[in-house]
Amino acid sequence: MNISTASFKHQLKLDIMKTIAALIVYLAILSGCKQKNETSTEPLKNPEKAFSKNGLLEITLEAKEGNIQLAGKSYTAWLYNGSYMPPLLHLIPGDTLRLHLANGLNMQTNLHYHGMNVSPAGNSDNIFRIANPGDTLLYEVIVPKNHDAGTFWYHPHTCGNSEQQVSLGLSGGILVEGLFAKLPPVFKQQKDYIMLLKDIQSTEDLKKVFLCSAEKGVKEVYKFDSEKPRQCTVNGQINPFISIQPGETQIWRIFNVGANIYYNIHLDGHQLYQIGEDGVYYKQVKARDSILMPPGSRIELLVQAKKTGEFKLKTLAMSTGSDGDSYPEVILATMICKGSSIDPLPIPLKVNDQLIDYRTKTITGKRTFRFTEGPGVFYINNRLFNRDSIDTRVKLGSIEEWTIINASDEMHCFHIHQINMQVVEINGKQIEFNGYNDVVNMPPKSIIKLIMPFTEEYMVGKFVYHCHILSHEDKGMMQVIEVVK
Numbered sequence: 001m002n003i004s005t006a007s008f009k010h011q012l013k014l015d016i017m018k019t020i021a022a023l024i025v026y027l028a029i030l031s032g033c034k035q036k037n038e039t040s041t042e043p044l045k046n047p048e049k050a051f052s053k054n055g056l057l058e059i060t061l062e063a064k065e066g067n068i069q070l071a072g073k074s075y076t077a078w079l080y081n082g083s084y085m086p087p088l089l090h091l092i093p094g095d096t097l098r099l100h101l102a103n104g105l106n107m108q109t110n111l112h113y114h115g116m117n118v119s120p121a122g123n124s125d126n127i128f129r130i131a132n133p134g135d136t137l138l139y140e141v142i143v144p145k146n147h148d149a150g151t152f153w154y155h156p157h158t159c160g161n162s163e164q165q166v167s168l169g170l171s172g173g174i175l176v177e178g179l180f181a182k183l184p185p186v187f188k189q190q191k192d193y194i195m196l197l198k199d200i201q202s203t204e205d206l207k208k209v210f211l212c213s214a215e216k217g218v219k220e221v222y223k224f225d226s227e228k229p230r231q232c233t234v235n236g237q238i239n240p241f242i243s244i245q246p247g248e249t250q251i252w253r254i255f256n257v258g259a260n261i262y263y264n265i266h267l268d269g270h271q272l273y274q275i276g277e278d279g280v281y282y283k284q285v286k287a288r289d290s291i292l293m294p295p296g297s298r299i300e301l302l303v304q305a306k307k308t309g310e311f312k313l314k315t316l317a318m319s320t321g322s323d324g325d326s327y328p329e330v331i332l333a334t335m336i337c338k339g340s341s342i343d344p345l346p347i348p349l350k351v352n353d354q355l356i357d358y359r360t361k362t363i364t365g366k367r368t369f370r371f372t373e374g375p376g377v378f379y380i381n382n383r384l385f386n387r388d389s390i391d392t393r394v395k396l397g398s399i400e401e402w403t404i405i406n407a408s409d410e411m412h413c414f415h416i417h418q419i420n421m422q423v424v425e426i427n428g429k430q431i432e433f434n435g436y437n438d439v440v441n442m443p444p445k446s447i448i449k450l451i452m453p454f455t456e457e458y459m460v461g462k463f464v465y466h467c468h469i470l471s472h473e474d475k476g477m478m479q480v481i482e483v484v485k
């Protein structure tokens with residue numbers, strides 16, 4: 001081959017590579033939430049709340065397929081009680097939740113009460129119970145009197161099917177009352193917004209797959225296609241607006257109730273005063289420019305408007321690693337600041353003085369968990385999830401140090417049911433004590449140390465820990481733990 005042919009071929013190869021690279025970037029951008037028009041036309045509406053009466057909150061949730069409309073477009077969704085934004089369960093420590101879960105789907109389902117410090121046994125927060133199609137399951141969840149106030153949520157937790165059920169819409173919020181006892185009394189008069197972030201894929205982009213079982217035969221079900229774009233919503237609304245006056249302070253509680261998506265929350269022109277996360281109020285308030293929200297996490301914020309104007313509440317563009325996903329910048333809502341100025345309230349420095357720093361306690365045991373992946377499979381300590389095994393057995397009263405290693409090139413996020421974890425070290429760096437988490441983001445190639453207090457009587461029983469990217473959980477990255485007396 002002569003030189004000019006070789007250089008032509010070389011140029012052609014370069015052009016093809018450039019085109020492929022551009023296509024990859026384009027597909028990566030598409031795989032996140034898509035950007036809709038930037039004009040905000042409707043006010044943000046808080047979800048409807050279901051309240052307890054005389055210590056009891058009794059409610060029926062029917063899971064069923066339906067349709068929702070977003071910006072004039074129809075979406076197939078799986079809904080509780082026909083609503084994409086089902087009731088927010090408002091509980092008071094000491095309450096009992098009696099929840100009847102009716103399964104109107106064509107597959108098994110159940111419920112998990114994410115982040116709640118409640119029993120995993122019997123008909124409480126027991127993810128090993130299953131409602132078959134047509135069945136109704138009764139849950140009775142006793143909220144301990146010393147339960148943390150804050151933000152929690154409910155979603156299906158069936159082995160192998162959590163991702164599609166949550167991504168089609170099955171999730172809702174839980175609020176445990178008690179925030180206003182932690183803030184100066186004047187905060188009770190401030191506007192208080194709940195923001196549940198859900199993302200959904202259009203009906204045309206849903207894949208249909210066949211499931212077969214001995215009892216039910218072959219059924220056709222939906223499964224979302226992770227390569228296709230998803231519509232981001234706040235309380236089921238696209239880019240709603242939040243009205244505020246200059247100097248006014250509001251309380252915003254943001255829940256990531258999606259299946260797999262990460263958010264990197266930012267408000268243009270403002271700092272966010274974070275007062276808590278994952279259902280635990282902070283020891284000290286932190287002013288932040290942006291806040292990473294892995295799947296399943298919640299943040300609680302004080303927002304103080306600086307000046308008149310329109311300010312976008314966004315998720316900033318981010319990547320979960322070279323083997324992970326890329327998410328584009330998306331406007332979630334618009335803060336519209338106008339009207340007369342109000343004297344700004346002093347932002348409190350401290351919120352919660354009732355937290356134990358477990359580094360002051362005796363560690364009774366140490367364990368290591370290594371998160372790895374292969375093609376289409378995700379492991380913890382080289383094992384795939386088996387609901388009939390017990391991978392970890394812990395004696396009630398133990399306070400253990402767990403080292404979690406992410407040996408892969410993408411983020412995972414560690415979640416355990418029933419208990420709060422204290423993050424003490426990330427990649428050898430000590431972490432200042434400020435509270436606890438129920439979801440801990442694991443950057444690619446990272447080593448994290450946690451303190452796990454298995455100290456409360458209600459923890460006795462079998463439950464799970466797993467990656468809260470539900471696609472990873474469904475493909476094996478979950479294990480069973482039993483707390484024994």
Ligand SMILES: [Cu+2]
Nearest residue numbers: 412467469472
């Ligand atoms: Cu993962």
